[in-house]
Amino acid sequence: MTLPDSVESVLLDEETIATRVRELAAQISADYADEDDLILVGVLKGAFIFLADLSRRLTVSHHVDFIALSSYSLGTTNSGAVRLIMDARMSVAGRNVLIVEDILDTGHTLDYLLRTFRARRPASLRSCVLLSKPERREIEVPVDYLGFEIPDAWVVGYGLDFADRFRTLPYIGVLKQRVYE
C-alpha cells in the first residue's frame, strides 16, 4: 500500500478497524437485544462510513437518521459553539437513541448533541464514538461505546478529513505536520 504524500503513517489499518467495528456491533446488539425501538443518529459528514459499517453488523432492528453540524471555529481553536445545519428527521421521544460520532476531541460537539437529544425525552440516550483523543478533552462527556483511544495527532481517513481531503481513505492515517501547519 502506498500512502499519499501527506500521510505520515497508518495508525489503524482496515482490518483493525473492521474487527473493532464488529466488536462494537456485537456489544450494541447484546445491549439492545430486548429493545425494539433503536435509532442510530449519525453525525455528518465524518460518521457516515462508521455508521454504514456498524449498522450492517448490528443484529438488532434499528432505524438510522442523520444530523449535520458545524462548529463556529476561529482558525484551529474551537470555541465550543455548535451550529445545527440539519436536524434529525425522526421524533426520538420515548425511543432509544444512540449517537454515532467519528471522533471525540474537545467534547463540545458530543456534549451539545447529548444535551439537545436529552431535551427531546428519549427512553435512553447513549453515544458510540470510533476514536477518542483524551488529551484534547475540555469537557467531560460520557461515551458508552468507544472504538479506540488515540494520541493527539491529526488523523484522517474512514470519514475523518483535513479540509475535506483524505476523508475516504479506507484506513486511519496520521497527517504530516507540515500539511496542517
Added chain:
Amino acid sequence: MGLRDDIAKILVPELALQARVKELAEQINATYSDADRPLLVCVLKGAFVLLADLIRHLDVRHEVDFMEISSYGARTVSSGVVRILLDLAQSIEGRHVLIVEDIIDSGRTLDYITRNLRTRGPASLRVCTLLSKPDRREIEIPLDFVGFEVPDEFVVGYGLDFAEEYRNLPFIGVLKEEVVSGSE
C-alpha cells in the same frame, strides 16, 4: 434474525454486490483524473451505504458531500416535487459533480436534483446509481454508472428501506408481499 424473515428472495447477494461496487469504482477511476477532483454528492438517506463502500475503492482524488431531500408523498408514488432538507456544504461551480443514488425509479427525484444542481454551474454532472428500475421510468435521465437493473419489485437492503427498516441488510432483497401490503 427477524428482518430476514420478511425477505421473499435475495436479488443480489452480498458478494456480488461488493464485486459490482468495486467495478463501479473502477469505472469512476477511469472517467475522472486527479485534477478533476470529482465531488461525490450522496443523496441521503438511502445512498450512504453505497457511498461508504464505493469511496474505499476509489483511487482518483475526490471529495464527498451530502444532500438530504424529502419528496412529498410516499416512496411508491413519488410526485417528483422535492424539498431540500440539507443542501451541499460547498459550492459546485466549476466542479465535476457525481450524484450517488441508491435507486432510480420514476426518475422524477433525480430529474429535480440534476436540474437544481445544473443551475449552479458545475463543470460536469454525472449520475451513479446502485439500482435502476427501467420499467418504472417516467422521465428519461442518462445514467452514467449503474450497478444493477432490477425488475419492478419492492427491494430493500444496502441502504434501501421500507418504513425505515431493512436498510442495514448487507444484500439486496425483495420484500414479501404481505409485509408491504400488511402495513398499508
